[in-house]
Amino acid sequence: MTTAMRWRVVVLQVGLIGILAFCAGFLFWGNAFVHNQISTELTSQQIYFPPSDSKAITSLPRADTAAMTVYAGQQLTTGEQAQVYANHFISVHLQEIAGGQTYSQVSAKAQANPTDTKLAGQVQTLFRGETLRGLLLNAYGWWTIGTYALYAAIGLAVAAFAVLVALAFEVFLWLRERRKVAVPFVAAKAQRALA
Numbered sequence: 001m002t003t004a005m006r007w008r009v010v011v012l013q014v015g016l017i018g019i020l021a022f023c024a025g026f027l028f029w030g031n032a033f034v035h036n037q038i039s040t041e042l043t044s045q046q047i048y049f050p051p052s053d054s055k056a057i058t059s060l061p062r063a064d065t066a067a068m069t070v071y072a073g074q075q076l077t078t079g080e081q082a083q084v085y086a087n088h089f090i091s092v093h094l095q096e097i098a099g100g101q102t103y104s105q106v107s108a109k110a111q112a113n114p115t116d117t118k119l120a121g122q123v124q125t126l127f128r129g130e131t132l133r134g135l136l137l138n139a140y141g142w143w144t145i146g147t148y149a150l151y152a153a154i155g156l157a158v159a160a161f162a163v164l165v166a167l168a169f170e171v172f173l174w175l176r177e178r179r180k181v182a183v184p185f186v187a188a189k190a191q192r193a194l195a
Contacts, residue, residue, distance in 0.1 A: 006174055013167040020160035027153035034146030038139050039077050047076040049085065056089075064088040076136075079143020086136035094129045098122045103130045 050056035052072035057065055067088040071081050098106045103126040110119040 006170070009170060010167065013163055013170065017160050017163050017167065020156050020163065024153045024156035024160060027149045027156065031146045031150040031153060034142055034149065035079075038079060038082075038143050038146070042082060042139060043075065043077050045076070047085065049074050049076065049081070049089075060088070060092055064092050079140040079146075082136040082143070083140035086133045086140070090129055090133045090136070094126060094133070097125055097129070101126075103127050 049068060049071045050073075052069045057068045057072060060068060067084050071084060074081070076082060076085055103123065106119060106122050106126055110116065110123045113119060
């Protein structure tokens, strides 16, 4: 390989290491930012899972009870916890309010019958519950994106390391090649000096 070609390879490898390292660093930062932001906001809401022996958990359907028991008594601080609380606690209770009807269905009925206070109460409860559920699921979605950012960061860091190893190997070969060229030259010069 010519010297010019080898310089091009080295420059490309150095550039690739820089790009991969920057992207990995940015994704590590993104993961930390998303997880810290969500954890801070969820912690400030002071939401706690009911204890495992409480009626709030034991009265749930079996699959929901099993999901809620994992976090029983804990404060809600992560995206996974937010997803469980939204889908296995709030959602179950929302199904009980108006026979499984959604906010939009009950709201349409309440608008058609504005004097029905029971429907008006159900509308308010469903609106609040579905809003909280949606906010918790949004936190879960961003938490998941942050987690995937971590996986991508690890992959890019490994790729940057692999290119760094390739660069070190390239430099090693280059130095070895230069030494082979220099040794015969030095040996010939030494033989001329002796003669």
